[in-house]
Amino acid sequence: MAGSIMRELQGIHIKSVGTVRNYEQALKNVATAMVNQGHHLRDLDYDRAIAYLELRSEEVGQKSLDIERQAIQSMFRHVTGKLSEGETLKVIKSEQEQILHSRAYTLEQTQAIASNQREQNALSTQIAYASGLRAKELITLLPIEERPADVRQNKDPLDEKFMHREGQRYSVIGKGGLVREVMIPDNLVQRLEERRLDQAIEVIDRNINYQQHYNIQAGRNWSQSFLRSSRHVLGWSNGAHGLRHSYAQERMDELRSHDLAREYALEVVSQELGHFRSDITEIYLR
Numbered sequence: 001m002a003g004s005i006m007r008e009l010q011g012i013h014i015k016s017v018g019t020v021r022n023y024e025q026a027l028k029n030v031a032t033a034m035v036n037q038g039h040h041l042r043d044l045d046y047d048r049a050i051a052y053l054e055l056r057s058e059e060v061g062q063k064s065l066d067i068e069r070q071a072i073q074s075m076f077r078h079v080t081g082k083l084s085e086g087e088t089l090k091v092i093k094s095e096q097e098q099i100l101h102s103r104a105y106t107l108e109q110t111q112a113i114a115s116n117q118r119e120q121n122a123l124s125t126q127i128a129y130a131s132g133l134r135a136k137e138l139i140t141l142l143p144i145e146e147r148p149a150d151v152r153q154n155k156d157p158l159d160e161k162f163m164h165r166e167g168q169r170y171s172v173i174g175k176g177g178l179v180r181e182v183m184i185p186d187n188l189v190q191r192l193e194e195r196r197l198d199q200a201i202e203v204i205d206r207n208i209n210y211q212q213h214y215n216i217q218a219g220r221n222w223s224q225s226f227l228r229s230s231r232h233v234l235g236w237s238n239g240a241h242g243l244r245h246s247y248a249q250e251r252m253d254e255l256r257s258h259d260l261a262r263e264y265a266l267e268v269v270s271q272e273l274g275h276f277r278s279d280i281t282e283i284y285l286r
Contacts, residue, residue: 001027001031001040001041001042003024005027005041005042005075005079006020006023006024006027008078008079009023009074009075009078009079012078013074013077013078014074022067022071023067023070023071023074024071026064026067026068026070026071026072027041027071027072027075029056029068030044030049030052030068030071030072033052033055034048041075042079042080044072044075044076044080044082045082046076046082046083046089047177049072049076049089050089050090050092051175051176051177051178052072052176053065053068053069053072053089053092054092054175054176054177055175055176055275056068056092057092057093057094057095057096057175058095058096058099058175058275058277058280059096059277059280060094060096061094061096061097062093062094062097064094065092065094066091069089069091069092072089073088073089076089090207095241098239098241099241099280099283099284100283101238102238102239102241102242102244102245103238103242103245103286104238104242104243104245104246104248104249105129105230105238105242105243105245105246106246107129107246109233109234110125110126110129110243110246112233112234113125113226113229113230113233113234114126114229115233116229116232116233117225117226117229118225120195120215120216120217121216121217121222121225121226121229123188123191123192123195123216124138124216124217124218124222125222125226125229125240125243126188127141127184127188127192127216128240128243128244129243129246129247130167130184130185130188130247131170131182131183131184131247132182132243132244132247132248132251132272132273133172133182133243133244134174134175134241134244134274135218135219135220135222135223135240135241136205136206136208136210136218136219137172137173137174137182137218137274138172138216138217138218138219138222139203139205139210139212139218139219140171140172140173140210140211140212141170141171141172141192141213141214141216142170142171142172142213143168143169143170143171144169144170144171144181146171147171147179148171148179149171149179149180149181150178150179150180157181157271158267158268158271160255160260160264160268161181161268161271161272162183162272163255163258163260163268164254164255164258165183165185165254166185166186167183167184167185167186167188167189168183168184168186168189169181169182169183170182170183170184172274173210174274175274175275178274180271180274182272192214192216195214195215195216196213196214196215197212197213197214197215200212200213203218203219205218205219205220205221206219206220222240223239223240226239226240227239227240244273244284245284247272247273248269248273248281248284248285249284249285251265251268251269251272252265252266252269252281252285255268255269263278266278266281266282269281
């Protein structure tokens with residue numbers, strides 16, 4: 001499929017042999033992802049393309065991500081007609097470097113950071129630490145009864161998810177628009193629900209619109225607050241993403257202490273974190 005699309009592009013729209021080779025490999029990657037979702041490469045539309053690139057942002061660096069975006073963009077313009085000439089796909093920033101370099105915070109360090117923040121930011125810090133959330137996922141929190149989690153194709157939910165933890169189940173919208181289930185400890189749930197808004201508000205974070213249901217800080221604003229507080233209290237910061245490293249490491253220790261096999265524990269934690277890739281979970285354990 002990727003080869004047939006490149007034959008339509010080569011010579012007329014793309015003359016560089018190197019670019020053709022790079023684009024064809026990029027489209028093969030996209031085609032594989034589409035097949036796994038029960039679709040064909042030519043079925044790809046704008047929303048699916050952005051979802052794909054968001055998921056890939058944790059797996060590849062910026063250069064590879066840009067090549068895949070440009071290959072899809074060229075296909076959309078000149079083959080499938082999903083974009084007109086001059087229209088572009090939104091640029092997605094790679095998070096791979098952030099994941100590779102972030103490091104975990106201890107509970108004591110996280111508590112010290114939160115104690116130096118205002119309540120709206122402190123609560124978000126504690127929830128992110130306890131539940132392994134990304135900054136933008138904090139914006140999208142809702143009780144699981146109000147927004148059930150998606151069923152991810154080829155990935156059945158594991159019974160051991162959140163095993164040995166107590167709390168209430170919520171859902172968040174993660175990478176690629178995937179709605180996943182998370183667990184928040186009861187003591188944080190009480191504080192969170194006290195901040196439930198009577199009516200959802202529209203929030204714009206990094207040029208994306210979200211519906212927010214709780215009066216807490218999230219997204220870029222919370223990330224910046226966390227960075228400032230961490231530097232003030234600890235003298236350094238690994239960024240808010242380090243809290244996901246904390247969650248991964250603590251959950252692995254917890255599951256292994258209850259005799260869960262390491263490979264299976266990796267799969268459980270990968271589902272809880274919302275990337276569904278054990279090899280990515282391994283990076284969080286460094």
